[in-house]
Amino acid sequence: MIAEVDTGTTTTARRTVITLLQRLRSPQGVADPLPIYDDLRAQGDLVPAPWGGYLATGFDICNEILRDRNWLVPDLAWQERNADTDRWRAPATQEMSRTLSRLNAPAHHLQRRSLGQLFDRHTLQALASQVEADVTGLLDDLAGRMHECGTGDLATTVSERLPISTIGHWLDIPSGDWPHILEITHNQVHAQELLPTRRQLAVSAEATVHLQKYFTDLVRERRRRPGDDVLSRWIRTWDELEPDRAAADRTLYELTMFITIASLETTATLLSTMVWHLVRTPGLWGRLRAHPEHVDAAIDEALRFDPPVRLNTRVAGLDTILSGVHIRKDSMVHILYGAANHDPRRNPDPHTFDVLRKGANLTFGGGAHYCLGAALARLEAHALLRQMLERFPTLRAVRPPVYAPRMVFHRVTSLEMAA
Structure with missing residues (x-):
């Protein structure tokens, strides 16, 4: 890491940033981070x-x-x-x-190639x-x-249930297991917070044990009874790539677990915040209902305005200059997706x-680690929004969303609606 000289100016700037980050982690900052993004920028x-x-x-x-x-x-x-x-x-x-999102070349390239065009x-x-x-069916409920x-x-009736239903059918995961997977996914993501507490790490550790057991057993069972499903095809692919059966099964567990949990919270949050911002903007729900050709544009704007993942981390692979600052190899840079999406120079x-x-947004990332499930998330959002516009012409929010107390993986835990 780069050492800082503790001058008066540096100390003041450091205190300012600490205050801004404390605000960003507060309930008010989780619900409305936009003023804090401005202050940070x-x-x-x-x-x-x-x-x-x-x-x-x-x-x-x-973006760079x-x-x-x-x-x-x-x-x-x-x-x-x-x-x-x-x-x-x-x-x-x-x-x-050990999962795809935290692999660099060449391991990352190998796993991505083994998946092919995942959601073509x-x-x-x-x-x-x-x-x-x-x-x-969910809107009926x-x-x-x-x-x-x-x-x-x-949030609980539709947004959280649609992604697990989609990925569950695709991977042929028994529907009776879906609530369990949702619960342990919610607990596991605490470890991916920017500065997780020891308690959060302990909760995540317990959830990780459950995830490992569930998806290891799933791979083992699918290997025992292969079919024409996606996981069975991955098993055949990795048996050709990796002669060590145990190593192949470890990779298959990591891929299946990661793709499943990565498809859940982020998409669920998009679905809820998309509807929230549409109904809270006066007259917008009715205008969009009259012009459904703008549904995809509305999804893009929801992705820009309120990204489900608010922060991600990269490290310098070598000494470099970034925005006029010398960055040493291995130094961390945290990408604030929300702040970037709200940069007035671009939007x-x-x-x-x-x-x-x-407008432009970086919500699905970019480069080698561009989100694998971007097209699937858009498919789910399009289907939900189109049907909701048709079925609920006078939809309104009873109260603002309730959010989980997190800074990185944004999650709506409740969004009460009336029609």
């Missing part, structure tokens, strides 16, 4: 972090980091070279660091009818709750939710 495109490393706030600099191959993810090799032992050696962190047009077409049917109680919780009037904006 006012400190510069690259802001020194109090614990070492930097916070990247500008769109262009974040995501796409430049010299910026790496903090993999196990990097973790072994750094001293934050409580966090990096925690069981949940170690386990996730053919796959999405095959999934579309199931997604539409699932949306219809929501409508029933609204009829019976006057309100219904979009004018960024705090206005405008479905006709045609």
